[in-house]
Amino acid sequence: MAEYRVQDLAAELSAAERALRAIPPLTERFPDMSMETAYQVQLMNVETKRQAGDRIVGHKIGLTSKPMQQMLGVSEPDFGHLFASMQYQSGDVVDFPLIQPKVEPELAFLLAEDLPGPNVDVYAVLRATRAVVPAIEVIDSRIADWQIRLADTIADNASAGCFVLGDEPTPIGQANLTTCGAVLKINGEVAETGAGAAVMGHPAAAVAWLANRLSSLGTTLRAGDIVLSGAVSAAVPVCAGDHILLSFGRLGRVELTMAK
Amino acid sequence: MNLQAIADELYRHQISATELEKLTVRYDGLSVDDAYEIQQICMSQYMNAGQKLVGWKMGLTSKAKQRSVGVEEPIFGHLLDGMELYEPHVSLTGLIHPRVEPELAFIFKHRLEGDRILPRDVWLATECVVPAVEIIDSRYKNFSFTLVDVVADNASSAKFYLAEQAYAPYQIALDQVGVVMRRNGEVVQTGAGAAVLGHPVRSVVEQVRMLSRIGKAVEPGMVVLTGGITEAIYIHDRDQISVSFEGMGEIELSVGQ
Numbered sequence: 009m010a011e012y013r014v015q016d017l018a019a020e021l022s023a024a025e026r027a028l029r030a031i032p033p034l035t036e037r038f039p040d041m042s043m044e045t046a047y048q049v050q051l052m053n054v055e056t057k058r059q060a061g062d063r064i065v066g067h068k069i070g071l072t073s074k075p076m077q078q079m080l081g082v083s084e085p086d087f088g089h090l091f092a093s094m095q096y097q098s099g100d101v102v103d104f105p106l107i108q109p110k111v112e113p114e115l116a117f118l119l120a121e122d123l124p125g126p127n128v129d130v131y132a133v134l135r136a137t138r139a140v141v142p143a144i145e146v147i148d149s150r151i152a153d154w155q156i157r158l159a160d161t162i163a164d165n166a167s168a169g170c171f172v173l174g175d176e177p178t179p180i181g182q183a184n185l186t187t188c189g190a191v192l193k194i195n196g197e198v199a200e201t202g203a204g205a206a207v208m209g210h211p212a213a214a215v216a217w218l219a220n221r222l223s224s225l226g227t228t229l230r231a232g233d234i235v236l237s238g239a240v241s242a243a244v245p246v247c248a249g250d251h252i253l254l255s256f257g258r259l260g261r262v263e264l265t266m267a268k
Numbered sequence: 269m270n271l272q273a274i275a276d277e278l279y280r281h282q283i284s285a286t287e288l289e290k291l292t293v294r295y296d297g298l299s300v301d302d303a304y305e306i307q308q309i310c311m312s313q314y315m316n317a318g319q320k321l322v323g324w325k326m327g328l329t330s331k332a333k334q335r336s337v338g339v340e341e342p343i344f345g346h347l348l349d350g351m352e353l354y355e356p357h358v359s360l361t362g363l364i365h366p367r368v369e370p371e372l373a374f375i376f377k378h379r380l381e382g383d384r385i386l387p388r389d390v391w392l393a394t395e396c397v398v399p400a401v402e403i404i405d406s407r408y409k410n411f412s413f414t415l416v417d418v419v420a421d422n423a424s425s426a427k428f429y430l431a432e433q434a435y436a437p438y439q440i441a442l443d444q445v446g447v448v449m450r451r452n453g454e455v456v457q458t459g460a461g462a463a464v465l466g467h468p469v470r471s472v473v474e475q476v477r478m479l480s481r482i483g484k485a486v487e488p489g490m491v492v493l494t495g496g497i498t499e500a501i502y503i504h505d506r507d508q509i510s511v512s513f514e515g516m517g518e519i520e521l522s523v524g525q
Binding site: 074184186187188189190191193197198201202203204205206209240241255257258 | 331441443444445446447448450454455456458459460461462463466497512513514515
């Protein structure tokens with residue numbers, strides 16, 4: 009695919025995000041768009057945001073569950089970039105501009121050390137991690153009605169919206185990452201439950217995948233980075249005014265209210 | 269309507285493990301109360317043949333499942349001693365299209381009855397809590413049914429297994445217990461206790477309340493299976509199902525012919 013197309017697609021997505029108006033799937037026009045091209049589109053918009061003064065604070069991993077991968081016909085996850093402007097604190101009213109938001113319960117990894125790939129495994133991730141903390145990721149799609157294929161979501165920053173971290177990170181050595189139970193409540197009613205192992209069998213396996221994938225692109229996870237490791241349940245659509253509470257048992261809790 | 273005849277028919281299909289058409293497409297006007305009556309008659313036939321009532325099971329305890337059947341409340345069924353597995357091995361013989369789901373079981377030391385009980389009444393009556401797996405198996409074609417059908421069919425009960433280790437009900441927040449179900453090593457379902465009516469103790473409250481309508485109770489020594497914490501998954505010959513309960517150990521269930 010020619011360079012000008014990558015630029016055009018990036019510009020279209022960027023305009024859709026600013027105008028809060030979803031566009032038809034890119035893959036409708038370019039059914040053969042490769043993963044590499046899609047990441048180029050993503051990186052171009054990442055660069056645009058950086059130049060506008062936003063700061064990268066970490067990454068998010070998507071498509072970490074078998075059902076999601078099967079739905080999109082892929083065998084590996086994808087990733088997007090997290091910016092300072094996307095981050096909220098637990099308890100906040102989230103006024104981030106969104107088109108068709110959904111929420112996902114996740115565990116966020118807070119890195120204490122760089123994690124250069126390749127050959128990063130679960131143990132390397134655990135060694136490099138300071139703490140984990142429950143996170144609600146608010147995902148959003150600039151593609152109309154979430155009719156995404158793999159290249160659409162990758163180009164669209166892995167459908168990132170914004171995110172909220174809990175207030176009390178748990179040191180990694182004290183956290184049980186596979187059977188830890190997550191309960192997601194919307195306006196007081198249980199909407200989804202899950203456990204850490206829903207993320208590729210072990211959330212740290214997803215972080216390891218990311219470290220290795222980034223190394224193939226010539227970049228590295230850095231000390232201080234936040235990594236949203238992937239959803240432990242299906243995503244749940246939310247509306248203005250909804251109150252969302254994620255309780256992760258001994259790993260703590262996090263909540264937010266969607267602005268009206 | 270001849271509920272006895274319908275119960276006889278269901279009983280024959282249950283013991284011969286053969287599918288049947290939904291009752292609701294063949295009989296007009298069956299009510300939920302009729303369905304519980306059919307269940308009752310059907311279970312009496314097992315008990316007349318020597319089986320013992322060992323407890324109760326709750327079904328449709330998640331909002332998702334209630335929506336899929338179009339109801340607002342859970343259902344219950346009988347647990348008989350013939351349904352209980354003594355080892356964590358289930359044989360497909362005698363089952364139609366079995367599925368397995370992880371649950372938490374309560375075991376009682378005191379009687380619980382009435383329509384005005386609270387969680388604290390349940391705790392006072394509870395001896396212990398035990399991780400469990402339930403094998404459900406609808407007798408209806410394609411595992412497809414309405415509320416009336418599934419109630420008549422004893423809430424799809426087939427087999428159940430309780431883990432060896434029991435736990436005091438006070439040390440663990442049962443709504444927060446994470447559950448991971450793997451089939452042949454691969455994670456296939458995860459969930460947490462809150463999937464069951466927000467908290468499994470609520471399921472026991474509902475169970476007792478529903479029993480009180482038909483003049484029955486949870487008796488000392490009985491088990492209550494509180495409801496699936498995840499979706500049920502189909503099982504096949506030589507599957508190895510492992511279920512981890514956060515802080516409550518694991519169940520390794522093998523499947524054979």
